[in-house]
Amino acid sequence: xxxxxELREQGAVFMxxxxxxxxxxxxxxxxxxxxxxMLAHMDAEAIAKTRQTGFAHFHSRxxxxxxxxxESSGHVLxxxxxxxxxxxxxxxxxxxxxxxxxxxxxxxxxxxxIEDDGSLARIEDA
Amino acid sequence: xxxxxELREQGAVFMxxxxxxxxxxxxxxxxxxxxxxMLAHMDAEAIAKTRQTGFAHFHSRxxxxxxxxxESSGHVLxxxxxxxxxxxxxxxxxxxxxxxxxxxxxxxxxxxxIEDDGSLARIEDA
Numbered sequence: 001x002x003x004x005x006e007l008r009e010q011g012a013v014f015m016x017x018x019x020x021x022x023x024x025x026x027x028x029x030x031x032x033x034x035x036x037x038m039l040a041h042m043d044a045e046a047i048a049k050t051r052q053t054g055f056a057h058f059h060s061r062x063x064x065x066x067x068x069x070x071e072s073s074g075h076v077l078x079x080x081x082x083x084x085x086x087x088x089x090x091x092x093x094x095x096x097x098x099x100x101x102x103x104x105x106x107x108x109x110x111x112x113x114i115e116d117d118g119s120l121a122r123i124e125d126a
Numbered sequence: 127x128x129x130x131x132e133l134r135e136q137g138a139v140f141m142x143x144x145x146x147x148x149x150x151x152x153x154x155x156x157x158x159x160x161x162x163x164m165l166a167h168m169d170a171e172a173i174a175k176t177r178q179t180g181f182a183h184f185h186s187r188x189x190x191x192x193x194x195x196x197e198s199s200g201h202v203l204x205x206x207x208x209x210x211x212x213x214x215x216x217x218x219x220x221x222x223x224x225x226x227x228x229x230x231x232x233x234x235x236x237x238x239x240i241e242d243d244g245s246l247a248r249i250e251d252a
Contacts, residue, residue, distance in 0.1 A: 012246045034160030039216040085235040086228055090165040092236045102212055109211040110218045120138045
């Protein structure tokens, strides 16, 4: 381990490791149930806005802009806690969702499982 | 919605949406506790190997090769269920970990939270 790796993994300094597009991956988890809700991307602006407002903001890769989750649907994600992973290229947003997290109106975006035969089956509770 | 989007979001056909590097993001979750364990990437080979063996395999972007989580440490992840998100560019691996999921020997890679002052604090239970 280099001292930079050591610092990044064990240190108390938040130093997000952005990819070449300036993004880290963010995973939203329901703080109460622990359910995995959705995955999106954040740039420095989205991280700053999320910490400032207490509501999850992301960077849309397709639209190339900052967006607040729920800005049109009202299904915002209130951020209770932000966690960072060992190498600081991923964030866990522990949230309180105001409604379905998925744009399909499923509670979570992960509403299907892969069956043994390779087909997808809807999960009852997701 | 185009019919392709409809099929991808509502259909029963697993058709992962790989990025330009041939990868989807995979999130490993402890099936018993619901804890978020780690985040990695999978290509078609890693997905096939994971489904075939029942143990989580990923594609290392830095080493440019397939690896089985725990291949050197023994801390493998037994896969109980694989879920896919709405647009099929992310997978949730519901797993039973054989040991600490993080290479730092923390149970989860997400062992620090961002405090209000922007510093990182170790989480007791992670």
